[in-house]
Amino acid sequence: MESVDTLLAAHRAYLLGWDIGATGSPDLVTYRSEVPHVSLNGVLRVRGRAPRDALAEARHRLAGLPRIWWAGPDSDAGTAEALLSLGAVQVARMPIMTMAIDRAASPPPPAGLRVTETTDLAEFVPAYARVSGIVPDGLAAAIDREKAFSGDGTVIRLAGRLDDGRIAGTAVAWLSHGVLTLYFVGTQPEHRRRGIGTAMTRAALDLARETGVRTAALTSSPAGESIYQRIGFRTVGAFQLMSF
Known part of the structure; x- marks a missing residue:
């Protein structure tokens, strides 16, 4: 069975296939499709960035579109809690499943x-x-x-x-x-x-x-x-x- 890191890398690769924007550096991976749908524009991973700065940059990159932040195991620990404290809203929990x-x-x-x-x-x-x-x-x-x-x-x-x-x-x-x-x-x-x-x-x-x-x-x-x-x-x- 493949590792969770491999599963998440495959997930990032798919959503980045929709991207027509600048994905940025590995510390803040975003994708922008211009499709007005929340899951087709968003943040895939954040590592080693101050949450407030990361949130401000993500809002700038994805301005004007419905968007989602995938706060998961491939991001810094505590990402979801930090985003909540800065005004983000949790909208769903999505299980990651494999077989x-x-x-x-x-x-x-x-x-x-x-x-x-x-x-x-x-x-x-x-x-x-x-x-x-x-x-x-x-x-x-x-x-x-x-x-x-x-x-x-x-x-x-x-x-x-x-x-x-x-x-x-x-x-x-x-x-x-x-x-x-x-x-x-x-x-x-x-x-x-x-x-x-x-x-x-x-x-x-x-x-x-x-x-x-x-x-x-x-x-x-x-x-x-x-x-x-x-x-x-x-x-x-x-x-x-x-x-x-």
Whole structure:
């Protein structure tokens, strides 16, 4: 199993693939996508910086956009507490989860679901935007950033379709640092509670195994933690997400 440091490095590499700004030095790693969505602009890590100075610089770099500070195990100890004392607001706790791919549970997929790679971003992005909170006004920017995505790894976009051909589920498989990291795993509201999200996750795991990758990771919402545990993921840490 890969170390937590490796999992977090893969996570940083994915979000930096969205960046069109200046990521700065290793002591304050930020990314700016210009997509008006809170998780697509933010701070990934701070080390060895006075919290007040780091916060001021992060606000300057990300001015005018919704943004998030990922206060996690790869930042200085006490980062979340320091940010709170300076006026930041904790908005969520996101478990960091990992698993050995060959130990994944294999529930039967929903009848009629077909999961394939897609390159049609004009169709794929609106599908995941609908369930991830990207507003309609942000779709054009999100599509542009997906087209220009460039990161230290390989991104594979998976679409789950039912018999009518429309996308019912999405997943982005990010292969970097020898790890599969999952993003934008979601199910369209009218198709929920059918096991589609689990099937999308399973398809990404199978794809990664075929490339020789043996470890998977993701950041989950608290509500999704138990679902991923049933597949075989275990919690190894957490991010405190801070609004600033």
